[in-house]
Amino acid sequence: MNKFREIFLDLEQKIVAGDYPAHSLLPSENQLIKVYSVSRETVRKALNMLRDAGYIQKKQGKGSIVLDLNRFDFPISGLTSFKELQETQRIPSKTTVAEIKKIAVSPKLHEITDWPVASESWKLIRQRSIDGEVVILDKDYLDASIIPELPKEAAEQSIYDYFENQLGLDISYAQKEITVEPITKETRDLMDLRPEDQHVVIVRSLVYLEDTRCFEYTESIHRLDKFRFVDFARRRKI
Amino acid sequence: MNKFREIFLDLEQKIVAGDYPAHSLLPSENQLIKVYSVSRETVRKALNMLRDAGYIQKKQGKGSIVLDLNRFDFPISGLTSFKELQETQRIPSKTTVAEIKKIAVSPKLHEITDWPVASESWKLIRQRSIDGEVVILDKDYLDASIIPELPKEAAEQSIYDYFENQLGLDISYAQKEITVEPITKETRDLMDLRPEDQHVVIVRSLVYLEDTRCFEYTESIHRLDKFRFVDFARRRKI
DNA sequence: TAGTGGTCTAGACCACTAT
């Protein structure tokens, strides 16, 4: 285990537990050097991770200020799957696999993913229910040359957990797009939409591995009233 | 100017210009050390900035792979204002100031921003037109103890440019929330909505300075068909 | 095996904040 990751986890846990409350200061870098018996760069790497995750704000001459996590709830930033989201949010929910099969890559899917036309891919459609209503519909397309097998049980749990912990894939980054679009007939059939609903939110994602191969294309379709996206963003100044 | 920032800018410009096309490799860290006459840590800092901005993917034993910027267009990640967005996207647009005045902080606004009740704040409402239609409505609330003056001209251009370059404020980070909500009467009056429109996208943001003071609360209201949010996200693995 | 990026160290100098 990396030292800087251990320090990050330890400080994160202490912040979440309230040992370092909002607006207080973390121990200084020089103190942390002694506490963890590491060099300053290692401490700084851990602190920069905390900063990037939105836990602290560093200030020259002052120290590392703990930010307030409870405005807007805490941001679920970055790349997180539905299953992980549910767990951190503690919303009771249910996943039903509506379709799971291998298909040949169509020209349209090739356009999006750059996978060879007619090569094999998985098509997976899952219904996500909250309070007994299907309010999210996830359509996943997976490169079958990277994911040869896709057990139904994995799809009912978290496919990301299966990819990372069973297949040992290194998921690295994603490009996402959020739009609002009219409801198609197929969508209406698979979701519990109300008669007055005319639109749904669609989150399209291309997900890549560490080696830059694109292995997944997802369309996540949300009922308007159940959609909420929160983010923590640092200003990109150049 | 920092060395690592200069290196970042130089490499970014070369990537955007196509000197290092997608899927190619950047020069190795050891080569960059010689090119820029700096230490390895300085080169690595610049490369990590490029990685975080979504330009490259680093791979141990291989090198820094340039990513493909033109899938989904290039992500406008992070914290960027409407004006900056327009400029990078080259969409012709117009901003009209509908309201600009000082108000006392209400209990409701205090709830959100934590500014003292009855202290002074600016209320700014701006209409954003594309092709002659008001498709975005921006409501800004600004802490008047941080922004004492707010010229109409600044509001018509970019308030962020005014804050950073005229007032010398250091904008640091923001918490954002995206939801879809029913249209209020006031919104319908100020925007060019179609009779069939029942909902709008609302992007709520709390924006903070380097010293962790919250100086702005914004509600940005978008017509459904004109809303699009793109993001580049790295998987947060702990 | 040579070259790549990943981690870590020890030390230096600087800019900023408090008092």
Place this chain on the structure above:
DNA sequence: TAGTGGTCTAGACCACTAG
């Protein structure tokens, strides 16, 4: 002035990739 974080260096060892 003492202490803080910001930048930068020079060097070490490791894990991974490729020929």
